Amino acid sequence: xxxxxxxxxxxxxxxxxxxxxxxxxxxxxxxxxxxxxxxxxxxxxxxxxxxxxxxxxxxxxxxxxxxxxxxxxxxxxxxxxxxxxxxxxxxxxxxxxxxxxxxxxxxxxxxxxxxxxxxxxxxxxxxxxxxxxxxxxxxxxxxxxxxxxxxxxxxxxxxxxxxxxxxxxxxxxxxxxxxxxxxxxxxxxxxxxxxxxxxxxxxxxxxxxxxxxxxxxxxxxxxxxxxxxxxxxxxxxxxxxxxxxxxxxxxxxxxxxxxxxxxxxxxxxxxxxxxxxxxxxxxxxxxxxxxxxxxxxxxxxxxxxxxxxxxxxxxxxxxxxxxxxxxxxxxxxxxxxxxxxxxxxxxxxxxxxxxxxxxxxxxxxxxxxxxxxxxxxxxxxxxxxxxxxxxxxxxxxxxxxxxxxxxxxxxxxxxxxxxxxxxxxxxxxxxxxxxxxxxxxxxxxxxxxxxxxxxxx
Numbered sequence: 517x518x519x520x521x522x523x524x525x526x527x528x529x530x531x532x533x534x535x536x537x538x539x540x541x542x543x544x545x546x547x548x549x550x551x552x553x554x555x556x557x558x559x560x561x562x563x564x565x566x567x568x569x570x571x572x573x574x575x576x577x578x579x580x581x582x583x584x585x586x587x588x589x590x591x592x593x594x595x596x597x598x599x600x601x602x603x604x605x606x607x608x609x610x611x612x613x614x615x616x617x618x619x620x621x622x623x624x625x626x627x628x629x630x631x632x633x634x635x636x637x638x639x640x641x642x643x644x645x646x647x648x649x650x651x652x653x654x655x656x657x658x659x660x661x662x663x664x665x666x667x668x669x670x671x672x673x674x675x676x677x678x679x680x681x682x683x684x685x686x687x688x689x690x691x692x693x694x695x696x697x698x699x700x701x702x703x704x705x706x707x708x709x710x711x712x713x714x715x716x717x718x719x720x721x722x723x724x725x726x727x728x729x730x731x732x733x734x735x736x737x738x739x740x741x742x743x744x745x746x747x748x749x750x751x752x753x754x755x756x757x758x759x760x761x762x763x764x765x766x767x768x769x770x771x772x773x774x775x776x777x778x779x780x781x782x783x784x785x786x787x788x789x790x791x792x793x794x795x796x797x798x799x800x801x802x803x804x805x806x807x808x809x810x811x812x813x814x815x816x817x818x819x820x821x822x823x824x825x826x827x828x829x830x831x832x833x834x835x836x837x838x839x840x841x842x843x844x845x846x847x848x849x850x851x852x853x854x855x856x857x858x859x860x861x862x863x864x865x866x867x868x869x870x871x872x873x874x875x876x877x878x879x880x881x882x883x884x885x886x887x888x889x890x891x892x893x894x895x896x897x898x899x900x901x902x903x904x905x906x907x908x909x910x911x912x913x914x915x916x917x918x919x920x921x922x923x924x925x926x927x928x929x930x931x932x933x934x935x936x937x938x939x940x941x942x943x944x945x946x947x948x949x950x951x952x953x954x955x956x957x958x959x960x961x962x963x964x965x966x967x968x969x970x971x972x973x
Contacts, residue, residue: 537864537877541857541908548597551905554864555593555602557873558898562586565605570624572609577822578895580625583609584636585826588643589899592833595647596909607650610640614657617933619665626938630686630693631673635704638666642711645925646916658926660715665931667712670705671724672934679756681731685747687935697756698747699737702728703770710777715918716927725778729791732771742794743802744768762813764824768799769831776838776845789844796838796845800852803831807855808883809904815882825881826896829903832856836907840915853907859883860901868893 539550564571564583574583587609590602615622620637621629643649644659652658673683675697683701686694706728713721732738735756737745744767748756772795779788802812809828814820832853839849866878866889879901880890917923 537861539861539905544909544912547905547908548599550861551593551597551902552599552601553874553877554879554898554902554905555590555599557871557877557879558586558895558902559590559602559605560872561895561898562605564609570612571605572613573624574895579633579823580629581633581636582823582826582895583613584620584633584638584640585830586895586899588636588640589829589833589903591640591643591647591649593902593906594649596906596913603650607652610637610644610659610662611652611656613637614662615938617665617938618657618662618928619669619932620662621938627688628691630691631670631683631701632685632698632704634666634669634687635701635708638663638708639704641666642708642715645715645923646711646918647914648917648922648924651925658928660923660925661928661931663708663712664927664929665933667705667708667721667724668930668932669935670708672932678750679735679748681727682735682750682756684750688939695749695751696747697735697750699732699744699767700747700770702732702737703744703767703774706732707770707774707777710774710781711916714777714781714916715923717918717920718929722778722781725774729771729775729778738771742791742798744771744795744798763802764813764827765799765803765809765811765831766827768795768803769834771795772799772831772838773834776841780841784842789842792838792842792845796848799831799835800848803828804852804856805884807852808859809852809856810882810884815884820881822894822896824896825892825894826899828883829896829900832900832904832907836910837916840910840913853904853910856883857904857908859886860904862887863889864901865889866891866893870894873898 537550537553540546563569563575564573572583574586587606590606594600594603613622614620620634641659641662645663649659670683674681675684679697682697683705684694685696685698685701706725709721709725709728713725736759737747743763746760746762746764746767748754748759750756775788775792775795779792782788803809811820811824811827814824835849836853839846860883863880863883863885864877866880867875868878871878871893878893879898881892881897882890
């Protein structure tokens, strides 16, 4: 698809060498060498391949959803660079976490698992299918089938009892946040549906993608200016009218990415071109300062929590793929990725006792800080840096496969299972449950008013 992209190539736009990981940005081999150092530092945080540990889990304080994002990042790193070093642990982790029903609801997570948690693992399996990542044996879970199972369960959880539809944040009534409907859960649904439509050619998936996106706009979670709000409580009194207007990179990224797939799937329809253009404009307006990506709601105040410290990496990869799937966005997106990649690499110069990679290559969080390391290190920071630093290779990265263009993953349109078969719901939702969710929503809204946001998934 690169032949149809206009403008200057991404590699040609990056000409600065960065000492922190010794990258010459005009040289793909140098980019691959430098990002391999960052990837090594990232994987040194992983403990799931240690004797006695659980494959697929990350150590505290990282939640299970971020492990799904961790392996998505490693799959894309492999697809962009050809480095197979971490493919074995990635395949092991995803198969182990598939669960008994082959739907990413393993027994070690199910009781506390939310729709967004499950969704980030389905995003990983969808990426594996699209990138032709090594297929499991015939007796093991298949990448496409895993994604279809999650899609089927999302359809079964679509909730018309409040807010005229939408997925709830939580799956089970006894978890705080059950009365919150949010953009990330529905964004996972939208993005998965859009990508399944393109991969399989099945119009049912496209219809659901359209339905979810229309619901987001109808309820006000996507504004007239194309800003993607975080969500709202859906209790008896609020019914999604009290919207939490916090803006996060990963929410914007999910809809931008999915819209690019729908644009591609519909052969460049005016509807999806308009929607994607609006989302690109909103994203560039809200999440870039001096052409460098940042987390609007918490970064400059130094208040991003562990979850939020990983959000920029998702937007980085999703913007890059949008430029490939929808070439008209290329000239807007590429320069921003260029400057952000350069800034991120400058932050990969830290030395810390908490960092087990090569000392001097720990990546900081705030790319706005220039060449002075911000003294932060962790999975989110390292994953963000790797995600943005591989984007200079987007022109030579494979276009996501479909079943008609060489995609080899086996599907199962009937996958998934009822939630009641996974965990016994001990009681119906009570007034106390609603009160607990109301307290959570009130806390989120209070944070919004005070300029501090602590929403986690």
